[in-house]
Amino acid sequence: MMWSVITRKELKDALRDRRALGALLLFPILGPVMIYFMFNMIIDIAEEAGEVSLPVVGAQYANDLVDYLEQNGIEIETVNLNAAANPDSDFYSEAQLEEIREAIRSRRFDFVLLVPEKFDKLIGASRSSNIELHMESTRTTASPKIGRVDGLIQAWGRETAALRLITRGVNPAVIAPVNVVRVDVASQQSRVQSILGMVPFFVIMAAFVCGMGVAVDVTAGERERKSLEPLLVNPVPRYTIVIGKWMAAVVFSAVGLVLVMILNFFSLSLVPLEEVGIVFNIGSLEIIGVLVTTLPLALFAPSIQIFVGIFAKSFKDAQAYLSFIMMLPMAPFFFNMLNTQDREFWMNFVPMLGQHMLLTDVARGETPEIIDFLLAGLTLLFFSLLFVYGASQLMKRERIIFS
Amino acid sequence: MIEVQNLTKSFKDLVAVDGVGFHARNGAITGLLGHNGAGKSTTLRILYGLLKADKGRAMVDGIDVMTEPLKVQAAIGVMTDAHGLNPRLTAREHIEYFARLRKMKKAQIQRRIDELIVTLDMGEIADRRAEGFSQGEKMKVCLCRSLVHDPQNLIMDEPTNGLDVMTTRSVRSILLKLKKDNKCILLSSHIMQEISALCDEIVVIADGKVLMQGTLDELARRTDESDLEEAFMKITRRG
Numbered sequence: 358m359m360w361s362v363i364t365r366k367e368l369k370d371a372l373r374d375r376r377a378l379g380a381l382l383l384f385p386i387l388g389p390v391m392i393y394f395m396f397n398m399i400i401d402i403a404e405e406a407g408e409v410s411l412p413v414v415g416a417q418y419a420n421d422l423v424d425y426l427e428q429n430g431i432e433i434e435t436v437n438l439n440a441a442a443n444p445d446s447d448f449y450s451e452a453q454l455e456e457i458r459e460a461i462r463s464r465r466f467d468f469v470l471l472v473p474e475k476f477d478k479l480i481g482a483s484r485s486s487n488i489e490l491h492m493e494s495t496r497t498t499a500s501p502k503i504g505r506v507d508g509l510i511q512a513w514g515r516e517t518a519a520l521r522l523i524t525r526g527v528n529p530a531v532i533a534p535v536n537v538v539r540v541d542v543a544s545q546q547s548r549v550q551s552i553l554g555m556v557p558f559f560v561i562m563a564a565f566v567c568g569m570g571v572a573v574d575v576t577a578g579e580r581e582r583k584s585l586e587p588l589l590v591n592p593v594p595r596y597t598i599v600i601g602k603w604m605a606a607v608v609f610s611a612v613g614l615v616l617v618m619i620l621n622f623f624s625l626s627l628v629p630l631e632e633v634g635i636v637f638n639i640g641s642l643e644i645i646g647v648l649v650t651t652l653p654l655a656l657f658a659p660s661i662q663i664f665v666g667i668f669a670k671s672f673k674d675a676q677a678y679l680s681f682i683m684m685l686p687m688a689p690f691f692f693n694m695l696n697t698q699d700r701e702f703w704m705n706f707v708p709m710l711g712q713h714m715l716l717t718d719v720a721r722g723e724t725p726e727i728i729d730f731l732l733a734g735l736t737l738l739f740f741s742l743l744f745v746y747g748a749s750q751l752m753k754r755e756r757i758i759f760s
Numbered sequence: 761m762i763e764v765q766n767l768t769k770s771f772k773d774l775v776a777v778d779g780v781g782f783h784a785r786n787g788a789i790t791g792l793l794g795h796n797g798a799g800k801s802t803t804l805r806i807l808y809g810l811l812k813a814d815k816g817r818a819m820v821d822g823i824d825v826m827t828e829p830l831k832v833q834a835a836i837g838v839m840t841d842a843h844g845l846n847p848r849l850t851a852r853e854h855i856e857y858f859a860r861l862r863k864m865k866k867a868q869i870q871r872r873i874d875e876l877i878v879t880l881d882m883g884e885i886a887d888r889r890a891e892g893f894s895q896g897e898k899m900k901v902c903l904c905r906s907l908v909h910d911p912q913n914l915i916m917d918e919p920t921n922g923l924d925v926m927t928t929r930s931v932r933s934i935l936l937k938l939k940k941d942n943k944c945i946l947l948s949s950h951i952m953q954e955i956s957a958l959c960d961e962i963v964v965i966a967d968g969k970v971l972m973q974g975t976l977d978e979l980a981r982r983t984d985e986s987d988l989e990e991a992f993m994k995i996t997r998r999g
Contacts, residue, residue: 362860366849373848373889583844587902590808590840591861592833755811758842 359593363601367575368608377570381609384566385617388559389624395552396628409502412436414449414457415472419488421480422472425513431506436460436469447474457491467499468492470506483521554693556621557716560614561686561709564654565662567613569679572606572659576666577675586758596749599663603745606659614655618647643719650715650730653737657708660744661685667751689713705732708740761786761944762807762913767816769802776802778968779816784946784961786912789939791959792948793992799968800948801841804917807946808838820913834862837911839919843898847891851882851901854890858905869908876904880930896927903931914938916947920954932958956988966996 371377410432416423423433438457443450449471460466471489479486488510492503519529579585588598622644661682669675689710705711711733718725751757762784769777777799784790792800805811807818809829818825825832845854852873859869877886880900885893890901899919906914914935920928935945935958949955955962962979964972972979972995976988985991 359861359863362857366853366857366860369853370846370848579844582846583842584846585844586810586840586842587838587844587858587905588861589810590833590838591858592830593861594830758805758810 360597360601360604363593363598364604364608367571367602367605371571371574371605371609374570374574377574377609380570381567381613382616385563385613385620388555388563388617389620392552392555392559392621393624393628395555396625399552400629408432409505410434411470411506412460412466412468413470413472414438414453415474415476418474418476419472419480420477421517422476422488422510422513425516426506426509429509431509436466449473461491461493467496468503468506480517554690554717557713558686558690559621560617560651560716561654561689561712563613563617564610564651564658565683565686567616568606568608568610568655568659569662569683571609572602572662573666573672573675573679575602575605576663577669577672578666580757581672589758595752596745599667599745599749599752603659603663603748606663607655610659611652611655614651615648618644618651646725646730647716647719650712650719650733653734653741654709654712656741657737657744660741660748664744664748664751667748667757685709693717705729706736708737711736761821762790762915762946763817763819764803764807765817767803767806767818768814769806769811770814776968777806777813780965780968780970781816782963782970782973784944786944787939787942788960789935789945789947789958790961790963791955792946792963792965793950793952793955794948794965795950795996798965800950800965801917802968803965804915804946804948807832808836808840808915809833835911836913836915837906837909839899839902839906839914839916841917843895843902845890845893845898845901848889850887850889851893851897851904852877852886854901855904855908859908862909864909872908872910873904876907879934880904895922896924899923899931900927903934907934911943913944914946916945918949919947920949920951928954952989952992962988964992964995971995 409430411426412434413419413423414436416433416435427433438449438453440452440456441450442453457469457471461469469491471491473486473488476486476488490503490507490510492499494500515533518532522529522532579588589595662679665678665682666675669678686709689707690713692710693713700714704714711729715725715729715733764783765781767777767780768775780799780803782790782792792803794800802811806813807820807825809825809832813826820832820835823831823835849857855873855876856869859872864872873886877883880903882897882900882904885897885900890898893901899922903919906916919935920931923931935947938945939960947958956976959976961973961975963970964979972982974982979988979991979995980986983991983994985994
């Protein structure tokens with residue numbers, strides 16, 4: 358095949374290019390390393406949420422509640438305030454509240470439970486009392502702990518109410534006509550879905566980054582070196598030349614894809630996911646599935662880059678255009694982040710979006726439909742051939758030999 | 761054999777080639793002589809199939825370049841005005857690449873390249889990467905590439921432009937040998953000594969038009985000038 362003569366020559370050239378090789382090897386490492394560290398952070402947070410320490414002001418006013426919390430594994434940390442109390446009121450003074458706010462702002466505490474002096478008295482008299490949980494809601498690391506404390510206090514409240522009713526001979530069911538029972542059907546894996554959602558992003562990105570150097574070099578680079586005109590003098594159709602050059606970039610892109618995939622699985626297997634009760638099982642079937650899903654990306658990304666490389670007037674020109682093209686892989690990522698509706702059939706026909714969905718499914722441990730695989734793959738193939746055709750047309754312009 | 765009739769080519773408002781016609785026979789070196797911008801390169805580019813003429817015909821061995829550009833390209837060897845090389849490939853790899861593109865057999869390629877390396881005295885640079893090649897070394901690689909498939913017709917755009925004396929002489933001797941082998945050689949130049957030392961036929965071009973075609977003697981006779989430079993000045997001034 359004539360195009361393979363061109364491909365082999367371009368690959369030989371690219372393999373001697375340290376810059377192109379650097380991009381090929383460095384980028385695929387980046388994503389998996391990031392994912393590894395982010396997972397470790399999440400696991401740390403999850404482990405911390407298991408052992409909650411709760412700062413309480415006025416713990417002595419809520420003996421029953423504090424006992425209940427301690428029985429449920431919350432460690433109570435009694436906080437004594439320095440600011441003066443308000444002698445006229447039975448609640449905390451403004452100075453005391455400010456002291457608490459300051460303690461949270463300065464990150465001494467993430468949250469503080471505030472028990473009013475009359476709490477036990479009011480509860481004992483079958484009345485109700487406020488109890489204040491001061492927190493900084495933007496501090497995401499604390500939110501699972503706050504949720505746990507909040508839930509336990511609510512549960513204690515329900516128990517207390519039930520006891521009150523029983524002593525009055527009323528069935529507690531009277532005031533609790535409905536009990537919401539949460540049954541979580543999400544597989545364990547979807548807990549880490551937010552991070553796994555980055556895997557497809559890095560994979561799609563790798564397809565673009567790893568082949569780009571070669572794609573630009575064999576097109577705009579060749580023109581700038583003034584080696585294009587001698588090449589075009591040979592009795593080889595222009596489309597053969599374009600296909601040969603395209604395939605060289607495809608090889609780099611595909612190697613990058615496979616590398617990023619292997620490294621992703623490797624980094625996920627290094628993370629102690631089982632410590633937070635997550636089983637991440639990727640078998641050989643999934644790996645083959647992911648490869649089949651993503652390899653069309655290695656055709657697609659270089660096809661755009663070759664097109665742009667031939668369209669551009671110079672190497673610099675091409676790089677400027679391609680920095681915009683590099684934004685493309687982010688589009689399906691952001692779409693998926695903002696998109697709240699379910700997967701729809703038409704999404705298969707949007708280049709890269711289909712792949713993104715499929716990869717997300719696999720990362721979540723779900724098996725996508727064969728038809729989705731096929732349609733998403735064929736869509737990319739169609740667009741790749743379209744760009745290669747366009748590139749061949751551009752290559753036929755007379756302008757191509759003038760720089 | 762190369763034949764060009766009434767060739768015309770414009771770029772937007774600029775008429776680069778305006779009714780050019782000449783012929784270059786086998787066993788002879790034909791030179792296109794003209795100033796920079798006279799239309800030499802454009803004419804040659806039409807001939808080797810990179811530009812499409814607006815009007816006229818260009819034939820190589822009886823094949824029309826407009827209708828069958830790939831066939832014409834297979835019948836010619838071309839040394840373009842651009843001499844760019846891939847800095848990371850060796851001289852031998854460059855030549856091999858073009859030989860492959862011309863569908864030569866592997867064993868044949870190696871034999872032919874070894875032969876050319878000896879003829880052009882390129883032993884020292886043959887397996888060195890092109891990065892840092894001098895202009896002369898680059899031109900030698902380009903010349904090898906255009907000769908590797910032993911074409912019947914050779915088209916060269918300013919083949920000795922920027923070469924040192926030694927290389928110029930070796931290029932000349934190669935061209936004379938090809939001529940003896942009954943090849944058709946068409947070259948362009950704006951250097952008078954080059955043309956007068958090499959060419960059997962001279963085609964004088966100015967402003968996209970052929971002003972005169974003939975041997976050195978014929979040009980001298982028709983202009984009453986024995987020196988080519990003087991003859992050229994007379995012809996172009998008159999045009």
